[in-house]
Amino acid sequence: MSDIKVNEIKTDTIKNQAGTTAMTISGGTVTFSNSPSGILTQGTAVTTSGSAEYGFTGIPSTVTHIKFLGVGVSRGTGTGSLNIQLGDSGGYETTGYTYNPSYGYGGGGAAYYQNAVADQSGARLALYDESITFFADIIHFDGNQWIIKGQSHGDAAAGDGVLHSTFFTVSKTLSGVLDRVRIIDTNGTNLDGGKIKIIYG
Secondary structure, eight states: OOOOOOOOOSSSEOTTTTSSSSEEETTTTEEEESOSOOOOEEOEEEEESSEEEEEEEOOOOOOOOOEEEEEEESSSSSSOOOEEEEETTTEESOOEEEEEEEEEETTTEEEOOOEEEESSSEEEEESSSSSEEEEEOOOOOOETTEEEEEEEESOOTTTOOOOOOEEEEEEOOOSSSSOOEEEETTTOOBBBBEEEEEEEE
16 A cells, blocks of 8 residues: 555544544644543642642543642641542542552651551651652552552651651552542641642543
8 A cells, every 4th residue: 555645634523434523623622522542631730728638520430540740739737647549439538548658858868668558548748847749650450449659759848857758659449430639638737838730541
């Protein structure tokens, strides 16, 4: 078969062989009839100030990978922790996270490790009064089971005068299909700065 070379195609609709519309094009905007696979959707950044929790709902059931990002997220308490939690149509799930972290702190690079602990309240991002930058890959494993893997780093010394870092791997099986993700301060203290966003596909 010889190559076909086309300089320009003008169309408003692309259909499959059965005549079903797959996508439409209007004013430079492409709209898919169904959620396409293999294409990343980027959420809008949300400011994290004035509430103890911030999240994203309405995540499509076809999603298998979520990147959860935060910059300058600031908590004003050293009580409780700042966690990532997952949820489904029944709401966010606050128990049953198997958490396996390692920590680093201080200018000397001291570090320690913690064995995997079941039935935790989420993937822990911060324990102290501090501002952090974090990223987490939330990856579908099997059924309603998800893996959360990532790290967080203090932007400056925390309330205890030390700069902290956390590396974590978490397993969580939901009761239903994932459709939401959030960060929450388990102490109920309002966050007072920073932004978060998700990218998913």
